[in-house]
Amino acid sequence: MSRDGKGAQGSAAAGAAPGTPPSGKPIPRGSVSAGAASGGASPEAPVPGGASLEGAAPGSAVFENAAPGRATGGRPFHGDRHARVRSASAARTRAVFLGAFLVFAIAFLFALCAGHVWSSPAEALRSIFGEGREKANLIYLWRLPRAVTAAAVGALLGLSGAVFQGIFRNPLAEPWLVGSSGGAAVGATLALLLPWPVSQEIVLPSLSFAGALGAAFLVLALARLSGSLDTATLLLAGIAVSAILTALRSFLMMTLSSDNLSLQVVMSWLMGSIQAPDGTRMTVFLCLSALVFALSLLMARPLDLLGLGESMAAAWGLNVRRAVVLGLILGSAAAALAVSAGGMVAFVGLAAPHVGRFLVGTRHRRLIPFSALAGAVLVTAADALARSLLPPGEIPLGLLTALAGGPFFLVLLAGRNRAT
Amino acid sequence: MTGLTTQTEAARPLGAPGASGAPGAVAGGKAPAGSGLTLDGIQVMKAGRLILDLESLRLPPTGLAAVIGPNGAGKSTLLRVLGGAEKADAGRALLDGRDLFRMPGRRRAALVGFVPQHFAPHWNQKVHELLELAEERTGAAPGLFAEAAEEFALGDLLARRWEGLSGGERARVLLAMALGGRPPLVLADEPGAALDAAHSLRMLEAFRGKASESLFLVAIHDLNLAVRFFPRIIALKDGKAAFDGGPEELAEGGVLDRVFGVRFRKVEFGDGFMLFPSTAL
Incomplete structure (x- = not known):
């Protein structure tokens, strides 16, 4: 023996x-x-x-x-086995990302072609790489910025969804449900309807951000107050806060609107529609988006650890409270940026991380970039459809994503109930 | 039948195996100053009540030590505080001379293997993802966790998800996560609570197999497993250390009776003994 x-x-x-x-x-x-x-x-x-x-x-x-x-x-x-499982998972991740990039390229090209007057892909490509014809001009000067904005808005929504889900440790958390979109909308309503001494380019994003952050903290505090971050609590807190914010927003719109301040602006914005910023504002918007994306990658490790539960996260060296606060700030910043350029777009932030977890696993350093990419695909394609399906009108983008996302949400809930 | 054989076999090596594992050294805790784990005046308050109040405790650099005590005695709190899952309100915990409470969290995470009482990850991660995270926490050489995966027979589990694992499989994953980086200190908070007899025995045997390289501090409810496997037993009552010594001493002089408020009967057999609670005091 x-x-x-x-x-x-x-x-x-x-x-x-x-x-x-x-x-x-x-x-x-x-x-x-x-x-x-x-x-x-x-x-x-x-x-x-x-x-x-x-x-x-x-x-x-x-x-x-x-x-x-x-x-x-x-x-x-x-460790042969261990190494094999790891490299298989890495290879799969690479393939998934490659595929997602391809899909994004196709969606982007589609967005360049789509419009009241459809262009061929060849035309669209030619217009961007030289040859200024009239139609090409339309594509270059109008559709390209819009498609870029749509992609950025989608990426921001997907990213903030991934961050919020990681912070709340709840698969149903997303900017819309945790109230940060609603908060941003209240902030933006104030920015749009009140006369401000400073230029709107500063007021709109800052008030949106403040509103988004305030609402997210409120939901977190309410959920904490009742002692847990489980789905039911989070949904209830989110619904309660959203209802309050909607009421507040409607009240503001009623009392603040006057003859010279059009409600139309606010309304179209609330239903979600991509407004490509022009000139330097576009540069600022893209730079801020890139910054938020870079910062969100720094949140990958904290979010991974939070996913193990607060005790384990703390034992493994995470300052839990700080991570939660930083994550909320970051998620809210992403949501506010998205809202400021695209209005209220529902469900993208919910769906993108779900697809991501299914395809690239639960590690946030893969999940966050993938969610951003998936969100970009969704919003780019949805925006292209929104402005080309019913010429000469434009369908609000938020309606399209809600139409597609609502059923997704229901399937998700049904699946959860079956699982438990 | 098999159970009995195991008990007698396992009862024999009371001391931790390995070079430093002579029972006397472990039980006496006479390690050279500065090495091992030294706890000093650790206090934890909760809701205005002092739930942990340890004056001083010295443990050698390697070996097995059990923490026993009735519910609410502070066992979990002690381990959670040492593991960094909770903050202490006062005191210090020196591991080889370095204060666990005052070092950066990531550094502590590399030194301490923490097996929590309840582990419920939120994303239904795959086992290899959990191991990846555990590995990143320690900064250990990549081979170590692959070895741990092999050692705890995780080969078939690596691509499976946490929620699909049985209790025994989960325990193996948790152990690989905690022990993979060969941390000098391992804290296990009732790791066998949800395990059947075979699995909890195997877990303790795994601990014993590694008792020559790490110090294991294990909160345990099963007194008979405690006296069989642990040469050093610390009993907590109302947040204070009520006893600190070997299993034989624990069974003498009504120590257990005072700690648990129950009269215990000791039944000797062969070269071991078992403890049975008989009547509440």
Whole structure:
């Protein structure tokens, strides 16, 4: 018996060798080297006890020394399996991203072609890379900025959905449901309807941001107050806050609108429609979007840890409170930026991370970029449809995404109920 | 039948195995100053009540130590505070001379393997994703976690999702996550609570197998497992250390009776003994 055990230990150590760098170096605190450890443990390993237990749970081979022979049997290298699963998952992720980029390229091209007058893809491409004809001008000067804005709005929505879901640790959290879109709308209504001493380019985004942030914190506080962040609590808090914000917004619109301030602007904006900013505002908008995207990648690790639960996250070195606050600020900033250029667009922030988790897994450093990409595809395509389906009118973008997203949401809820 | 064999076999090596694992050294806790785990005046308040109040406790750099005590005695709180899941209101915890409470969280995370009482990840992660996260936390050499995956027989589980795992499989994943980076300190908060007899025995055997490289501080409810596997037992009552010593001493002189408020009967057999609660005091 003991000889068996020794043999297995020996082969285990030999198998471990390729994966284990020279002892002493890799484990900074290393009080004991790997070899010494297994050597010290083996003589006392209660082999008979383990052997007698083998029959009890044959499928679950080992807890270390319970079945020494089996651990290495047929597998020459330790961690082979582990490495294989990892590289398979990495390859899959690469393929998914490549595919998503292709789909995005197609959606973008489609957006350049779509309009009251349809263009061919060749025309669209030619108009961007030179040759200024009249129609090309339309594409270059009008459709291109709009498609770029739509893509950015979609990316921001997808990203903020991923961040909010990570912070709330709830698959139903999204900018619309956690109230930050509603908050941004109240802020924007104030910005649009009140006379401000400063230029609107500053007032609109800052008030949207303030509204989004305030609403998200309110929902989080309400959910915390009742002691949990589970789906029911979050939805109730979100619905309550959204209802209050909607009432507030309607009240503001009623009392503040006058003959010279058109409600039309606010209304179209509330139903969601992409307004491509012009000139420097476009540059600022794109730079801010890029900044938010870069910052959200820094949130990947905190969000991963939060996904393990607050205790585990704290034990693994995360300052939970700070991470939650930073995440809310970031998610709200993304939502506010999206709202300021695209109005209220529902469900993109909900759907994108779901597709992402299904296709690229739960790690946020993959999930956040993918959600952004998926959101960009959704909004670019939806906006192209919105402005080309019913010429000469334009369908509000928010209506289209809600039409597509509503059923998605229901399927999701149904699936959850079945699961529990 | 098999259960009995296991008990007697397992009862024999009371001391932790390995070079530093002579029972005397572990039980006596006479490690050279500065090494091992030193707890000093740790206090935790909750809702205005002092729920943990430890004067001083010294543990050697390696070996097994159990934390026992009735519900609400502060076992979980002690482990959670040491693991960084909660904050202490006072005191310090020196691991090899470095204060766990005052070092950056990421550094502490690399030094401590924490097995929580309840672990319910929110995203139904795949096992290999959880291991990836565990690995990133420690900054350990990549081979170590692959080895841990092999050691805890996770090969078939790597591509599976957490919620689809059985209790025993979950325990193996948690152990690989906690032990994979070979942390010098392992804190396990009733790790066997949801496990059947075979699995909880295997878990303790895994701990014992590694007791020569790390210090294990394990909160445990099953007194008989505690006295069988742990050469050093710390009993908490009302947040204070009511007892600190070996299993034989614990069974003597009514220590357990005072801690748990129950009269215990000791039944000896072969080279071990078992403790049965008989009547409430």
